Amino acid sequence: MPADPAPEPDAEPSVAWAQPAAERIEAHLETMGDRAWRRLAFVADTIGHRLSGSQGLERAIDWAVTELASYGLENARREKVKVPKWVRGREYARVVAPVERELVMLGLGGSVGTRGRLRAEVAVVSHVDEIAKRGKALAGKIVLIDQAMPPYDHEQRKSFYGETVQARSRGASEGAKVGAKAVLVRSVTARSLRTPHTGALRYEEGVPKIPAAAVTVEDAVFLARSVARGPVTVELFMSAKTVGEVDSANVVAEIPGRTRRDEIVLLGCHIDSWDVGDGSTDDMGGCIAVMEAARILVELELVPRRTVRVVLFTNEENGLRGAKAYHAAHGQERHVAVFEADAGQGAPLAFSVAGDDADLAALEAYAPLFLPFGVTAFVPGGAGADVSPFVADGVLGIGHRPDGSHYFDLHHSPADTVDKIDPDHLARNAASIALLAYILAERPEPEAPAAE
Amino acid sequence: MPADPAPEPDAEPSVAWAQPAAERIEAHLETMGDRAWRRLAFVADTIGHRLSGSQGLERAIDWAVTELASYGLENARREKVKVPKWVRGREYARVVAPVERELVMLGLGGSVGTRGRLRAEVAVVSHVDEIAKRGKALAGKIVLIDQAMPPYDHEQRKSFYGETVQARSRGASEGAKVGAKAVLVRSVTARSLRTPHTGALRYEEGVPKIPAAAVTVEDAVFLARSVARGPVTVELFMSAKTVGEVDSANVVAEIPGRTRRDEIVLLGCHIDSWDVGDGSTDDMGGCIAVMEAARILVELELVPRRTVRVVLFTNEENGLRGAKAYHAAHGQERHVAVFEADAGQGAPLAFSVAGDDADLAALEAYAPLFLPFGVTAFVPGGAGADVSPFVADGVLGIGHRPDGSHYFDLHHSPADTVDKIDPDHLARNAASIALLAYILAERPEPEAPAAE
Structure with a gap:
């Protein structure tokens, strides 16, 4: 048989391997309807805001642990964090x-x-x-x-x-x-x-x-x-x-990796909010999006080779205590990518990459797979406050960049309520995050020039 | 000399006579700057809302009487009205x-x-x-x-x-x-x-x-x-x-007509508001617009043959007592047209005509003169609640129809505040109302088919 032709020197790495997963997630989206939004509305209406130190925050944390376990994630748990209580x-x-x-x-x-x-x-x-x-x-x-x-x-x-x-x-x-x-x-x-x-x-x-x-x-x-x-x-x-300080917790749950269980792709958000509105935009919607993303992977049995870990950080708003505690406890584990959804739940548009040019180029190659969800680009930018300690350590950080044109109209205000979020946007954000997580946790690595 | 050609049977009446006044008002607009808006902000900030029965309403009424007199209008006065006081x-x-x-x-x-x-x-x-x-x-x-x-x-x-x-x-x-x-x-x-x-x-x-x-x-x-x-x-x-009931008043002031003093063109608005926000959109802005319109006519010495009467009605919001009292006191006077500005102070767009087809056609002919102010059309429609008793009597009614796309976002809410009004819109509304008043009070009548 003739030898395979040599690859073009500047050819993009092939992303075709991820195409079937993208198609399955797209097909699954049809079946999901507004279920993510209804979970968000349930928290918004029955728990409400989640200021550090409030009963609402702790109730939401308990709810999320139960919910993630019910989706089939493993080791759904509270990880204790001391948080300041400002009233x-x-x-x-x-x-x-x-x-x-x-x-x-x-x-x-x-x-x-x-x-x-x-x-x-x-x-x-x-x-x-x-x-x-x-x-x-x-x-x-x-x-x-x-x-x-x-x-x-x-x-x-x-x-x-x-x-x-x-x-x-x-x-x-x-x-x-x-x-x-x-x-x-x-x-x-x-x-x-x-x-x-x-x-x-x-x-x-x-x-x-x-x-x-x-x-x-x-x-x-x-x-x-x-x-x-x-x-x-x-x-x-x-x-x-x-x-003073009171007990709170990060919520952590996993889809253990198929072959490289100790390599972690983190999907983050923050579960606390200010004490006005119901905090759906900042940031329970982000939590529901990453929870739903993990749920999609479980439902489709898209178990990647690396572990996908969902982390709902506590106390982002007034102290970043959840982020610091998670980093202190888990900073030595091998995180290959850390993602945070904390930019609202507007229509899907882009992901930002807090990495180097090679990181950006590698992810850009996958961009066409995200088009069905509305995501058109990977752009340079920050990841998120809660994952910033890992980015500082050199871990690849990725941020959520849906349409943000109305985000600051609502931010930290009594008008941050679930009715501002479109169920379709939330579902498509979740689906695109699911695909992102799958790609990050499954992709051959490194795709950058260095040899494996 | 040859005889003048017979007029075309369907020719529009000539409106050229009003062209010089339109041009003078347009030129005057340049000199006005944001003075109308500053008067509005003064009332908004130093008096605030003007609910029937409140001190604020009575203070605004006193202020308006003084203000109109200072513009050179005649007979600026309170006309007593009993209003309900709801707290x-x-x-x-x-x-x-x-x-x-x-x-x-x-x-x-x-x-x-x-x-x-x-x-x-x-x-x-x-x-x-x-x-x-x-x-x-x-x-x-x-x-x-x-x-x-x-x-x-x-x-x-x-x-x-x-x-x-x-x-x-x-x-x-x-x-x-x-x-x-x-x-x-x-x-x-x-x-x-x-x-x-x-x-x-x-x-x-x-x-x-x-x-x-x-x-x-x-x-x-x-x-x-x-x-x-x-x-x-x-x-x-x-x-x-x-x-119970307390004393309030309509504010009335005039530019007496040059030759037909007993024929009245009424420029109305309502000076009361709800007790939230500062009521600039509903309707102190309307009052400032008609006050400024009259001021422009005085400043330009555009004294028309008929009387232009400014009426700031009290108690529109919860009783129309001002409208009823004015109609009871003045219904027998010959009002040739009644106008009300009570649709906010968005960008000038149109005037509505609560009259018959001939009324509309006669006014439409003047529409090109209003283009410099942004008004493009006369359209069929209502006049205003305060002037409705006159419209019911058969008097020609005209309503203000600026851009209303944000009016109901603010209407009766704490967000009805003066910052929502653009100084240029207010000035151009006032200028266009000045021209309208001049035309209504000066025009040869009737322009409709009936003989003079």
Whole structure:
């Protein structure tokens, strides 16, 4: 017989081996209907939000363990994690002069309380970095950071969260450094129907802790206009406090690998949420998507050579304790890829790759297989906060990049509710993650130039 | 000299006489900048909402009288009107079983209170007319009318408010007829970020009055999903009550006609609002637009032959008392046209004509003059609630029809705030209303076939 022809020097590795699995997952999608969405709605409606330290979080963790076991995953379990318990308590903000008006607000996660009613004149800055420049002129004031988030850029598929969220995360300490009594932050969103958005602040070490709360976009611009006319006094009341540490857990379950059981492809999400809305977008939808992805693999008996491990991290929002605990316990195990779904459940679009060019090229070759689900590309980008310790270790990280044009409209707000998620988007996200997991856990390795 | 040629039998009447005024108004627009919007923001920020019976409404009325006089209008005055005073009081709704969850709600305007905490099982209907069909099965229940408002139809430029608002206006009495304890209504909006929308209900005579409140779209679908899983109990508390009648007033001011002073072209709006948001869209923006329209005519010394009368009606939202009182006092005066701006301050698009075909045809001929402002058409349609008694008398009615695609997103909600209005839209609406008023008050009449 003639010898096989030599491969072209720059030929892409063949991805044809994954085609049958892609086709089976696509066919299975038809049979799934809206079952993933109904599981999400069940958690949203019967448990609701899942703030670290809440009963809701622990109930959701128990539910997920049972659920994953029922799908046929193995070793479905809690892995204990200590998490901080911050409680919002009672809170309000209102203008007391020159008019009386309630403000729609949400204390920022981790904020200290006001120790009674705090009254002060409002000073307005339009960027967090302006606080240091204004300096002592802001002493004794309630500083409003009226920093606008530009609308989502549909052409570039880009939000402006990264820049704008600085006001929320750094505002309190920047304010404290110049002697401000408290900080109000314009909600980090480009779109509002008088909707406040919370989220974590970060107190710098060695800087006094002052209370901080988000106000709505509407109320921020109202305050800014009013201050331009003359002095405005606001009364702020927050009984927020951190009450210590309590037990929580990561949820871990596996599809053990066929031949390389000790090599792990991690499918992650975070099961905790803020204490407003039901946290379906951030991030129970991500958890349901990865749970459903694993369920699809089990149902289709698509057991890859490596282990697929589902991890629902606890306490992503205000501490990353779940991520740190998992890394401490499992960092020595051989993770070949770590994926996190924490960008909402918009229509499937892409996956991001936190790897090198070879990693990206290898995955790009598989992109055509994902077209039936709506995923068109692998793009360079981050993986996710919970898997970032592994990415820092050099493990290939992959992030979920569905359509994010409405993600920050809902993020950390009372409007983050399950009705915002389309059942078809969720099902197709799950199916595309199933295929991704299968490819990562089954593919010959390395596909990069190095020899096996 | 040869005789003038006979006019074509179907020739449109000439509108060229109005061209210079249109050009002057267009040129003036450049100089106005955002001054109208700044006046609107001043009222929004320093007075706020203007519910009938509130101090805010009376302060806004006083402000408007002074403001109109300062523009050079004559006889700027209050015309006394008795209005009902309904107060919201304290209110909440929450699910107490099978989970505990707060609902985001707003009592409906005019609702009775609950006389303490009212607890009952929730029954869900998807249309107000379903209540009568379900009949006694709803007795003793809190009935949720989960009636969805379809999204705005951009092609047809049509909202579905008219159909959907029936649930809000008729729900309480329909519920009472079958023995329901209270009614919850899905907010009448197609778009929500957990935003409740209030508005008036209408109690039928001879039917017991039961409390009624709006819940958000999100909470309505949450309740409907939950009830599909099993019994749900809600606790409703509303201390709402109507406390009697108090003094209020219409604001009236004029540009007296050059030659036919007793013929009136009325420019209307309503100065009252619901007690949430600042009521800029519904309808202080309309008032600022007609005030600014009159101001433009004065500034340009465009004094038409007929009188232009600005009327800011009080109590449109929950009683139309201002409209009725004005009609009672002035119905015998010769109104040649009545206009109302009460459809928000979106981008200028059209005017509607509540008249006959000849009225419409006569106004359509002027449409090209409005193009610089963005108005492209006169269309058949209604005028406005406050001027409806005159339309019923046979007076030509004209309504404002700017882009309404976002109007019902904000309508009667805490999100109805001045930041939603574009200063340029408001200025161009005012300019186009100025031209409309000038044409109506100056045009030769009748232009219709009948002889002068």
